[in-house]
Amino acid sequence: MSKLTILAVVVASLGLPAVAAAAEVEVMFKFYCAQCHGLGGKGDGPNVSPDFPVSPRNFTSAEEMNKLTDADLKNVILDGGPSVSKSPMMPPWGKTLSEAEVDALIRHIRVLCACKGKQG
Amino acid sequence: MKPGIALSIAAALLLATAASARADAAAGAAAFKAGQCTACHYTEGPAREVTIEDQLAKTGPELWYAGSKFQRPWLEAWLQDPKPIRPLKYNSLTEDNPGDHPVLAAADAASITDFLMSLVSDAVETGVIKPKKHPKGRLIFTKKMPCSGCHRFPTKKPFKGGRSGPSLVGAGERLNPDWIYAYLKSTKVFKPVRMMPVFVGLLSDKDMKFVAAYVASFK
Numbered sequence: 001m002s003k004l005t006i007l008a009v010v011v012a013s014l015g016l017p018a019v020a021a022a023a024e025v026e027v028m029f030k031f032y033c034a035q036c037h038g039l040g041g042k043g044d045g046p047n048v049s050p051d052f053p054v055s056p057r058n059f060t061s062a063e064e065m066n067k068l069t070d071a072d073l074k075n076v077i078l079d080g081g082p083s084v085s086k087s088p089m090m091p092p093w094g095k096t097l098s099e100a101e102v103d104a105l106i107r108h109i110r111v112l113c114a115c116k117g118k119q120g
Numbered sequence: 121m122k123p124g125i126a127l128s129i130a131a132a133l134l135l136a137t138a139a140s141a142r143a144d145a146a147a148g149a150a151a152f153k154a155g156q157c158t159a160c161h162y163t164e165g166p167a168r169e170v171t172i173e174d175q176l177a178k179t180g181p182e183l184w185y186a187g188s189k190f191q192r193p194w195l196e197a198w199l200q201d202p203k204p205i206r207p208l209k210y211n212s213l214t215e216d217n218p219g220d221h222p223v224l225a226a227a228d229a230a231s232i233t234d235f236l237m238s239l240v241s242d243a244v245e246t247g248v249i250k251p252k253k254h255p256k257g258r259l260i261f262t263k264k265m266p267c268s269g270c271h272r273f274p275t276k277k278p279f280k281g282g283r284s285g286p287s288l289v290g291a292g293e294r295l296n297p298d299w300i301y302a303y304l305k306s307t308k309v310f311k312p313v314r315m316m317p318v319f320v321g322l323l324s325d326k327d328m329k330f331v332a333a334y335v336a337s338f339k
Contacts, residue, residue: 027172032317039214045284049282051280080266091265095317095319
């Protein structure tokens, strides 16, 4: 094993790749979600014109986002708006993203709202 | 004329036509290279994108299945008068499409169209989708699924559709109806990495055909 691989293994076991993962999640959020929710998550993506049928959730509002548990977020992201009696304009991503990717997106949303969400 | 001779003349004619189509496509391929089109478009399949970064690094859409995707008259005309298709700049969420695509003269447009129409994908079954304003297709496009959230479409309502996807206004003249269905069904073949959600498993095969036929009817 080269010194570099040993270093890589040590770094990996320290959990540093989580940092790289956070950057990856941001790329994912900007690619899939920002179209409607906006690059900063404010609900102001390029699809949202004044006549857009329903405003996409503003992820920076702790007040709004604290009404939802992480499980609520997971359901709506995987199965779309109608699965939780919300608008079909919120797409179902369950066939596009893996569960692990959705979990990472939820952590990213919690960073955007700086909130923990409803517990339980 | 003896039937044998008639047949061989027919066969020779056929061969000649095939050979000249190949020659036209070859001339078009050369014009495509000479016109620097390769700086922004790749024309050899299969799809190369593996990661989001791969997709974001591209400066223009892939054209390796252009012959299955487009309708020839639209393609030839668009190359001479390239009006914006995507409301936003390619791979941008913040800038509008600048509408600065290279413009071709008629002769180059014809020859490059020959080349692009020769690039076909065997993942597209022909003769499956007939354009139709079916109420079921409309229901899926405008109500059940978020298609209209990302795509401009022809409608008299104030909400004309979203802007992150290519405009589907005029899709009936631009896109091959069978390709629309194949695009929905065989996601991985055409766009392994895309901003549009995968609908396989969410829309039944029947519903996918209805919505493809509906999009194919857009004027």
